[in-house]
Structures are given as structure tokens and as C-alpha cells.
Amino acid sequence: MYVAVKGGERAIDNAHDWLAQERRGDPAVPELSVAQIREQMKLAVNRVMAEGSLYDPDLAALAIKQAQGDLIEAVFLIRAYRTTLPRFAASRPVETADMVVDRRISATFKDLPGGQVLGPTFDYTHRLLDFTLMAEAEGCDTGPEQGTPEPAIPVPHVTQFLNRDGLIEEAPHSDDPPPDLTREPLELPADRALRLQAITRGDEGFILSMAYSTQRGYGRTHAFVGELRIGKVAVTVDIPELGFAVEIGEINLTECETVNQFKGSRTEPPQFTRGYGLVFGQSERKSIAMSLVDRALRWNELGEDFTGSPAQDEEFVLSHCDNIQATGFLEHIKLPHYVDFQAELELVRRLRSEAQSQQEAAE
Amino acid sequence: MIADMLSGGFTDAPVQSARAFREILEAMARPGTIRRVEGALPPAPLSVAAGVTLLTLCDATTPLHLAGRCGAQAVKDWIAFHIGAPLFDAPDADFALGHWADLQPVNRFRIGQPDYPDRSATLIVERDVLSDDGPALTGPGIQLRTHLNLPEVQAFHANRALFPLGFDTIFTAGNQIACLPRSTRVEVI
Amino acid sequence: MTDQSYNFAYLDEQTKRMIRRAILKGIAVPGYQVPFASREMPMPYGWGTGGVQVTAACLVPEDRLKVIDQGADDTTNAVSIRKFFARTAGVATTERTDEATVIQTRHRIPETPLTPDQILVYQVPIPEPLRFLEPRESETRKMHELEEYGLMHVKLYEDIARHGQIATSYAYPVRVEGRYVMDPSPIPKFDNPKLSGCPAIQLFGAGREQRIYALPPWTEVVSLDFDDHPFEASKAAHDCDLCGAGHSYLDEVITDDQGTRMFVCSDTDFCAGRREAGHQGRLWASQPEAAE
Numbered sequence: 001m002y003v004a005v006k007g008g009e010r011a012i013d014n015a016h017d018w019l020a021q022e023r024r025g026d027p028a029v030p031e032l033s034v035a036q037i038r039e040q041m042k043l044a045v046n047r048v049m050a051e052g053s054l055y056d057p058d059l060a061a062l063a064i065k066q067a068q069g070d071l072i073e074a075v076f077l078i079r080a081y082r083t084t085l086p087r088f089a090a091s092r093p094v095e096t097a098d099m100v101v102d103r104r105i106s107a108t109f110k111d112l113p114g115g116q117v118l119g120p121t122f123d124y125t126h127r128l129l130d131f132t133l134m135a136e137a138e139g140c141d142t143g144p145e146q147g148t149p150e151p152a153i154p155v156p157h158v159t160q161f162l163n164r165d166g167l168i169e170e171a172p173h174s175d176d177p178p179p180d181l182t183r184e185p186l187e188l189p190a191d192r193a194l195r196l197q198a199i200t201r202g203d204e205g206f207i208l209s210m211a212y213s214t215q216r217g218y219g220r221t222h223a224f225v226g227e228l229r230i231g232k233v234a235v236t237v238d239i240p241e242l243g244f245a246v247e248i249g250e251i252n253l254t255e256c257e258t259v260n261q262f263k264g265s266r267t268e269p270p271q272f273t274r275g276y277g278l279v280f281g282q283s284e285r286k287s288i289a290m291s292l293v294d295r296a297l298r299w300n301e302l303g304e305d306f307t308g309s310p311a312q313d314e315e316f317v318l319s320h321c322d323n324i325q326a327t328g329f330l331e332h333i334k335l336p337h338y339v340d341f342q343a344e345l346e347l348v349r350r351l352r353s354e355a356q357s358q359q360e361a362a363e
Numbered sequence: 364m365i366a367d368m369l370s371g372g373f374t375d376a377p378v379q380s381a382r383a384f385r386e387i388l389e390a391m392a393r394p395g396t397i398r399r400v401e402g403a404l405p406p407a408p409l410s411v412a413a414g415v416t417l418l419t420l421c422d423a424t425t426p427l428h429l430a431g432r433c434g435a436q437a438v439k440d441w442i443a444f445h446i447g448a449p450l451f452d453a454p455d456a457d458f459a460l461g462h463w464a465d466l467q468p469v470n471r472f473r474i475g476q477p478d479y480p481d482r483s484a485t486l487i488v489e490r491d492v493l494s495d496d497g498p499a500l501t502g503p504g505i506q507l508r509t510h511l512n513l514p515e516v517q518a519f520h521a522n523r524a525l526f527p528l529g530f531d532t533i534f535t536a537g538n539q540i541a542c543l544p545r546s547t548r549v550e551v552i
Numbered sequence: 553m554t555d556q557s558y559n560f561a562y563l564d565e566q567t568k569r570m571i572r573r574a575i576l577k578g579i580a581v582p583g584y585q586v587p588f589a590s591r592e593m594p595m596p597y598g599w600g601t602g603g604v605q606v607t608a609a610c611l612v613p614e615d616r617l618k619v620i621d622q623g624a625d626d627t628t629n630a631v632s633i634r635k636f637f638a639r640t641a642g643v644a645t646t647e648r649t650d651e652a653t654v655i656q657t658r659h660r661i662p663e664t665p666l667t668p669d670q671i672l673v674y675q676v677p678i679p680e681p682l683r684f685l686e687p688r689e690s691e692t693r694k695m696h697e698l699e700e701y702g703l704m705h706v707k708l709y710e711d712i713a714r715h716g717q718i719a720t721s722y723a724y725p726v727r728v729e730g731r732y733v734m735d736p737s738p739i740p741k742f743d744n745p746k747l748s749g750c751p752a753i754q755l756f757g758a759g760r761e762q763r764i765y766a767l768p769p770w771t772e773v774v775s776l777d778f779d780d781h782p783f784e785a786s787k788a789a790h791d792c793d794l795c796g797a798g799h800s801y802l803d804e805v806i807t808d809d810q811g812t813r814m815f816v817c818s819d820t821d822f823c824a825g826r827r828e829a830g831h832q833g834r835l836w837a838s839q840p841e842a843a844e
Contacts, residue, residue, distance in 0.1 A: 008627060012631060012632060076596070079595065086564070183589050184589050185587035187587070189687060189690070315688055327596065328596030328598040328599060329597055329598035329677070330598075335658075337659070337738075339660055339740055340659060340721075340722040340723075342788065342804055343722040343741065344722070346786060347789070350717070350786075351715050351717075354716055354717075377575040378567055379564060381561070381610075381612045381613070382571075384568075384572050387576070388753065392766075401795070402591070411704030420572060457573075478694065480581050481577040481581065481586045481587070503582045504579070504770060504771070506770045507770070526581075527731060544580035544768075546581065546768075
């Protein structure tokens with residue numbers, strides 16, 4: 001008895017209804033608001049903004065809500081929305097040296113101008129579940145006293161001190177407009193600006209693993225965290241009609257600069273070299289990982305050897321770091337493949353019957 | 364003057380450009396066939412078809428070269444307002460617009476790179492009239508042969524010899540267009 | 553009705569212009585993969601985003617769109633894409649091949665011969681035919697440039713040496729007008745002969761891989777083979793159990809716990825059309841209610 005598969009449209013509608021119910025969960029439990037997600041799931045919001053390439057905490061929170069907390073799905077929602085947005089202007093490069101820092105640490109100097117600022121970090125928490133958070137009504141703990149904010153003092157970059165002594169490679173300013181991965185097809189070989197752009201919106205887990213692999217010896221780069229800083233920077237836009245730049249807002253960024261030991265190569269003198277990471281929001285893990293992968297990918301420019309390590313391989317890293325591309329292609333194999341499978345089925349049958357008849361002939 | 368500059372673009376760009384592109388696609392995919400387009404009223408000396416082609420394919424991301432009379436100030440103003448394509452010299456242009464004589468020598472135009480043959484120029488060539496009174500054309504997109512009145516034959520032989528490199532050509536006259544991609548072989552006369 | 557909150561056919565005009573320019577270059581260099589700045593679409597990569605972008609760039613309001621997946625109009629992804637365009641472009645849709653002006657397809661070429669008034673848009677997962685021989689784009693681009701297709705022939709010949717035949721049953725590589733080797737997308741090799749000399753325009757979109765390529769009408773497309781092992785467009789050695797067709801590509805369906813099988817046309821419109829015309833397969837006469 002054969003009944004052809006029909007009713008795809010109804011099945012899809014029903015699946016969507018069910019999905020909406022699942023998202024809401026038990027109606028007896030109050031619904032999450034977007035503001036709650038934005039304020040209390042901040043690090044998830046940051047990740048969605050970073051990998052979605054769109055700085056908008058409200059939309060990121062909405063996406064997380066809609067995606068039931070599946071962050072890659074949330075990133076996808078943001079990306080699909082982002083691509084429809086018109087572009088009014090390109091900002092000037094943000095000045096991270098003028099960042100108002102919440103957190104700033106250096107692993108290379110015990111003390112330094114601007115100081116070590118621990119900021120809001122998990123670093124020294126004991127990873128013990130805090131059952132008081134399970135209590136329905138949280139205490140009205142407002143956190144450490146905020147008081148009047150201290151006037152922002154400039155916090156110079158650590159690498160600047162090394163640069164003064166010529167101990168670290170120069171990082172000259174450039175006014176060349178960077179390529180735009182979202183408007184031009186990826187072309188290889190990529191320059192550093194394009195690589196950084198791809199990595200900053202790349203999957204955190206992938207970048208983390210790539211960075212980890214360099215630490216374990218697959219393209220080792222001997223990285224020290226010269227500096228990690230998190231805070232607000234101003235975004236300014238040139239207004240041609242006015243003839244000057246206008247500040248249009250502030251964004252939170254995490255910046256990591258690694259200082260990498262370097263014994264010199266065929267083309268470069270012994271000096272410290274740099275790896276760089278810059279990510280939307282408080283995204284420490286991602287920015288450190290980014291700077292390690294950035295440094296590993298610079299082997300050619302610094303005259304190092306290609307050891308065949310994945311993290312050194314630009315085409316490998318750039319082609320596989322985007323989780324929206326990856327998840328789409330991975331999951332597409334659940335779509336119907338009846339036709340190709342049928343073709344393979346026929347082929348295997350034919351190969352088997354020929355192998356069998358050959359065997360019989362031999363016997 | 365200003366009014367001329369501001370008028371003559373698409374009034375419903377999404378739909379008009381879609382219809383125009385379909386005609387251009389058909390023309391490029393079936394070399395030598397003549398199609399009609401509509402929707403633009405560009406300033407003289409541009410034909411309707413040249414205006415439609417520019418509106419459909421060009422924008423701020425496509426360097427454009429204007430040759431001869433097509434480089435008139437009224438044309439430049441109209442393009443600046445409706446299309447925004449930056450004007451460039453012939454060797455750097457993605458698109459070039461002009462009468463055949465004004466586009467000479469055509470070997471100035473980009474023919475693509477061996478690894479990226481798509482990075483080549485598209486010439487929009489203004490003609491007085493398009494007709495099937497001309498040399499026979501064969502190649503991809505053509506079942507047996509088509510005929511088109513070409514401004515000359517030699518340049519298109521030379522261009523075909525470069526395949527897969529080469530420029531591609533869109534001929535425009537009044538509201539008519541016809542195309543000659545680099546893949547087309549032109550009969551030797 | 554068109555959803556007014558989106559531009560016609562969803563994409564913004566600048567994006568459509570960029571895609572249209574890529575399509576024209578693809579037409580001018582048949583079989584060559586033109587890079588294009590594929591956009592994120594509101595559906596996942598790998599689910600037809602390339603085909604959807606190409607279709608969006610080609611559609612006009614007067615079009616009648618057909619979308620098939622595995623030859624069928626009612627597979628869920630085909631339904632989803634058809635609905636997307638009905639909503640964002642307001643175009644009429646159809647399941648009939650002969651009524652459609654634009655057909656977007658995944659993995660099949662319709663059995664009903666196409667006409668000069670049609671455009672066939674393929675969804676392509678991996679546009680690079682050399683990818684599984686050489687994973688690096690930087691290398692494969694050079695191989696296309698230099699027409700270095702020896703590796704592909706070696707691979708096919710190794711199949712013959714090991715298995716006595718070429719063990720590629722779908723996405724079978726072709727050569728276009730004697731120049732570019734092209735991946736026809738994962739259509740069964742049964743469909744390969746329909747690629748050549750086709751009256752319709754054939755466009756191929758790979759969204760994730762950011763490539764568009766094309767076959768103008770009447771283009772010569774040759775499936776790679778050897779003199780002593782000519783290409784063969786094979787299919788299951790059965791007739792359709794519903795419409796009795798002996799020359800259409802078949803799906804194999806398992807009908808009970810004992811593993812009983814039947815074979816039915818993968819092209820659902822073709823099969824239904826034949827049954828309407830009075831053709832009957834082995835199991836149709838006894839199971840008329842299957843038409844429901």
C-alpha cells in the first residue's frame with residue numbers, strides 16, 4: 001500500500017506552531033522579557049553581536065529569545081536581518097587607546113601606567129554553583145558601590161612601551177579602507193585586515209580550538225597577553241556636509257594584544273611580534289583566541305616556516321570559521337537526498353553483482 | 364536643466380529593473396537576438412536602451428567610462444544622480460558607454476585575468492539601428508546561427524580569440540538591445 | 553500578495569545588480585564559476601541560498617515559478633522556497649513544468665523537455681568539480697586557468713581500473729564547450745544528457761561558496777568519459793509503478809516491514825501528467841486511492 005508523501009505545507013505550519021509552544025515553555029512560568037535577556041544574559045548577547053556582526057544588544061537579546069537560547073541560531077537571525085540594512089556611512093576607526101576601561105590587565109608587566117584593573121571577571125571565582133541564585137526573589141544586591149564615576153584617565157597601550165625601545169615590530173597606521181567580507185566574495189590570499197574581519201565574526205568555539213592548537217605546538221607562537229582591555233569607545237562618523245566628524249554613540253569592545261617571542265627569521269630581526277584581537281562586547285576568550293590565531297596566520301609575512309598546522313593555514317581557517325555557513329551546510333544533509341542516494345544504491349548494486357559474477361567465474 | 368537631470372530614471376526600480384534585466388539576460392544568453400526594453404528617459408544623446416542598461420547594471424560600485432558624445436555634461440549629471448557610478452578611464456572601467464568609433468581602440472578595455480576571466484569590461488555600444496542584416500553568429504546560446512549588424516567584424520574576431528578572456532558587448536539603439544558575449548564566433552566576411 | 557515590508561523578491565536593488573552582473577559574466581563564459589558576494593538569506597546556507605538569490609535576481613512579476621526538490625514539488629524545502637517567493641515577489645506558482653517560466657531545482661532536471669521560454673535555476677552545494685580531488689580553492693582556480701583536468705581523468709580512470717566502471721553516480725562532471733569542467737550540481741548522471749543543447753537558460757547558484765555559473769541555451773555539454781568506457785546515463789532497471797514510464801528517473805520506496813519495494817517517478821509532475829493522460833503502472837490500477 002503506497003501513499004505518496006504529501007502535505008508538506010501543512011506539516012511545516014504545524015512544526016512552526018509546535019516550535020512556538022516549545023519556545024514559550026510552561027505558561028505558568030513568567031515569560032522572559034528582551035530587557036531581562038539583555039541585562040542578565042549579557043555575555044550571550046555579546047557573543048551574538050560579535051558573530052552576528054551587528055552591534056545592537058536589544059536585537060541580539062530578541063534573537064536569543066526567539067532562538068530559545070540556541071546562540072548559533074540567534075547569530076543566524078541577526079545576520080539575516082543585518083544583510084537587509086542600508087548603509088548610511090562608514091565610521092572612522094575606533095580609538096581603543098582612548099577606551100574608558102572596565103577591565104585592563106597585562107600579563108607582561110606587574111605594574112604599568114593606567115594600572116591593572118580587574119573589572120567584572122570570572123577569573124578568580126570558585127566555580128561552585130551558587131544556590132542562592134535559585135531563590136525566587138533575588139536580594140537587592142546592587143553590587144559594588146558605583147559612586148560618582150571617576151574621570152576617565154587615558155590608559156596607554158602596553159605595546160607602545162615596548163615599541164619605544166624598538167623591541168616590538170612596528171604596527172604602522174594605515175588609511176587604506178579595509179576590504180568588506182560582507183560585500184565582496186572572499187578572495188585568497190587574504191590580507192591581514194580581511195583575516196581579522198573573518199575571525200572576529202567567526203565561531204568562538206572554532207577560533208578557541210585553533211588558538212589552543214597553537215599553544216599545544218601546532219604552529220606555536222609563544223604568546224603573552226601584553227594587554228587585554230574591555231570598555232567603551234566612541235564611534236565617530238565623518239559628515240561631509242558639516243566638514244567634521246560627529247560622535248554617534250559608544251560601543252563596548254574587548255581588545256587583546258599579544259606579545260609574541262620571536263627569534264628572528266630569514267627576513268626579520270629578533271624582536272617581539274604582535275597578535276591582535278578585537279571583538280564586540282565583553283568577549284575575553286574570543287579576543288585572546290583571535291589574537292593567537294591572527295599571529296599564527298602571519299607566518300608568511302614574518303618569514304617563518306609553514307609547518308602544515310591548521311591554525312597557520314589561511315584558507316583552512318577562513319573557509320571554516322563561519323558558523324552560519326558551517327551549520328547550514330552541516331544540517332542540509334538532513335534534507336531529502338533520495339535522488340542521489342538512489343543513484344548510489346544502483347551503483348553499489350551493480351558493482352556488487354559484477355564482483356559476484358567475477359568471483360563465480362573464478363571459482 | 365535640473366529637471367532633466369532629476370527625471371528619466373526608473374519610477375518603480377525593483378520591478379522595472381527586474382523586467383529590464385530579463386531582457387538583457389535573454390539578449391546575452393541568445394547572442395544576436397534583438398530585444399526591447401523600457402522605463403528610462405535619459406538625456407540626449409543616450410538611447411532609452413542605454414539608459415535602461417545603465418540603471419539596471421551599474422551603480423556606485425561599478426567604474427564607468429563614457430566615450431565621445433556620451434560623455435556630455437547632461438549625461439554625466441544624469442548618471443551622477445540616478446546611478447552614482449564613478450567615472451573612470453577606459454582601462455579601469457567595468458562598463459563603458461559610447462559609439463563604436465568613440466570606444467576605439469577597444470583593446471584598452473579590461474579582458475579579465477586568466478584566473479578571473481569575469482573581471483572584464485562590458486561595452487555598451489550605441490548604434491543607430493539594430494537589425495539581423497549582418498554577419499552570421501554561432502556559439503553558445505545560438506542553435507544554428509543568428510545575424511546582427513555589427514559595427515565591424517575584425518575586433519570581435521580578435522576578442523573571440525582571447526576566450527575565455529575578452530570583453531562582452533551590449534548594443535543599444537532606441538529601445539532595442541542585442542548582445543555579443545566574448546563566446547560568440549562571428550562569421551568571416 | 554506581495555509582502556510590502558520587503559523589496560520585490562526580497563533582495564535590495566544593489567544586491568540584485570551585483571548578482572545580475574555575475575549572471576551575465578557567467579553567461580559570457582559558460583561553465584566558469586563567477587565569484588559573487590552572496591548574502592545571508594533568511595534560510596540556512598546549504599538549503600538553496602544560491603539558487604534563491606539567482607531566482608530573486610531573475611524574477612519578474614509576470615513569472616510563474618515552480619520549485620522542486622528531488623524532482624518533487626511537495627518536498628518540504630521546495631514548499632518553503634516557493635512560499636518565500638509567493639510572499640516576497642508576489643509571483644504565481646505552479647507545479648506544472650510546462651506552465652512554469654522559472655524553475656528552481658535541487659538535484660533534478662525535469663523529465664518534461666524545457667522550452668526557450670524557461671529558465672532553470674539549480675541549487676548548488678559545492679560548485680567546484682575538482683574540490684574532492686584538491687580541497688584548496690587557490691589550487692583549483694589555477695587548474696581551471698591552465699585547463700589542467702588530468703587529475704579528474706585519472707580519478708575516473710582509477711574507478712574503471714578498480715570497479716570496471718566509473719563509480720560516480722551523481723554530480724557527474726561535465727566539460728562545457730570544450731573549455732571548463734563544471735559540476736552540474738548533484739543531479740543523477742541520468743540527467744546529464746539534458747544539460748546539453750537545452751533550449752532554456754540554465755543558471756547555477758552556490759550561496760555558501762559564493763559562486764554563480766551558467767549555461768546559455770544550446771550550449772554543448774559533454775559528460776567526461778573514455779573511448780573504451782563511454783558515459784552511460786543509467787537508472788534503476790524498472791518502470792514507474794504508478795505511471796508505467798520506462799524512461800524516467802525513479803525513486804525507490806520501501807512499502808512494508810518485509811522490505812517490499814516499489815519504484816516511482818521522482819518527477820512528481822511528470823508522473824501525475826502521465827496518469828492523467830491514462831498511463832498506468834503496475835500498482836496504480838489496483839491502488840486508485842493513492843491519488844489522494
